[in-house]
Amino acid sequence: MDVHVIDHPLAQSRLTAMRDARTDSATFRAALHELTTMLVYEAARSFPVETYPIQTPVTDAEGTRLANPPLLVPGLRAGLGMADAALGLLPESSMGFVGLARDEETYEPRAYMESLPRDLSGLPVLVLDPMLATGGSLEHCCRLLADRGCTDITVLCVLAAPPGIDRLARSGLPLRLVTASVDAELNDRKFIVPGLGDAGDRQFGGMPRF
Numbered sequence: 304m305d306v307h308v309i310d311h312p313l314a315q316s317r318l319t320a321m322r323d324a325r326t327d328s329a330t331f332r333a334a335l336h337e338l339t340t341m342l343v344y345e346a347a348r349s350f351p352v353e354t355y356p357i358q359t360p361v362t363d364a365e366g367t368r369l370a371n372p373p374l375l376v377p378g379l380r381a382g383l384g385m386a387d388a389a390l391g392l393l394p395e396s397s398m399g400f401v402g403l404a405r406d407e408e409t410y411e412p413r414a415y416m417e418s419l420p421r422d423l424s425g426l427p428v429l430v431l432d433p434m435l436a437t438g439g440s441l442e443h444c445c446r447l448l449a450d451r452g453c454t455d456i457t458v459l460c461v462l463a464a465p466p467g468i469d470r471l472a473r474s475g476l477p478l479r480l481v482t483a484s485v486d487a488e489l490n491d492r493k494f495i496v497p498g499l500g501d502a503g504d505r506q507f508g509g510m511p512r513f
């Protein structure tokens with residue numbers, strides 16, 4: 304599996320704000336928004352383009368546009384904070400949604416929402432979820448996409464941990480990963496270390512789970 308780490312100074316400064324436990328929710332969301340713009344920009348570098356004729360104020364010229372804009376799929380809740388930034392750079396894209404909550408005793412994902420086009424053949428997909436920890440949630444999400452015929456998945460994360468990367472690499476799914484950091488490890492509660500805590504709670508506040 305191709306893993307691309309964005310170690311740009313501007314990306315790392317936003318990541319630092321997100322890691323810092325003193326950062327409030329509004330500042331955390333703003334940093335995630337800006338970092339997502341950078342992740343999408345880098346991920347899109349390899350997207351195929353097509354040309355079409357335009358006129359500048361001076362002469363005829365050749366314009367460029369994406370040949371096949373991707374479907375954007377934020378993983379609820381935490382991926383919601385990446386959705387607006389991704390759509391800002393990819394305004395031609397459509398958006399689907401997958402809702403997943405990790406059971407904090409078994410660490411297995413529980414799917415509670417799925418709103419996706421029935422047929423994804425021929426459509427590239429950009430999955431948005433800030434955290435790849437054990438990889439259970441993102442593997443589940445990417446399998447839903449592959450089951451609908453998707454053969455081109457790019458996962459955008461803020462942080463990825465080695466067990467999650469290994470799990471996605473072993474999954475056999477057609478995907479690549481773009482992340483701002485590969486962190487050291489998971490702790491005994493399967494949180495990423497050094498990490499940034501619970502990305503959903505840091506954006507939206509904690510809540511009782513079902």
Ligand SMILES: O=P(O)(O)OC[C@H]1O[C@H](OP(=O)(O)OP(=O)(O)O)[C@H](O)[C@@H]1O
Nearest residue numbers: 380381404405434436437438439440503
């Ligand atoms: O790789 P994993 O071990 O599966 O963990 C990562 C998942 O955990 C977080 O979501 P969470 O389940 O906390 O839901 P939330 O977004 O509603 O907070 C995160 O956004 C990922 O989806």
Ligand SMILES: O=c1cc[nH]c(=O)[nH]1
Nearest residue numbers: 436494495500501502
């Ligand atoms: O560190 C982690 C692991 C899973 N989910 C999060 O939000 N953070």
Ligand SMILES: [Mg+2]
Nearest residue numbers: 501502503504
């Ligand atoms: Mg959470």
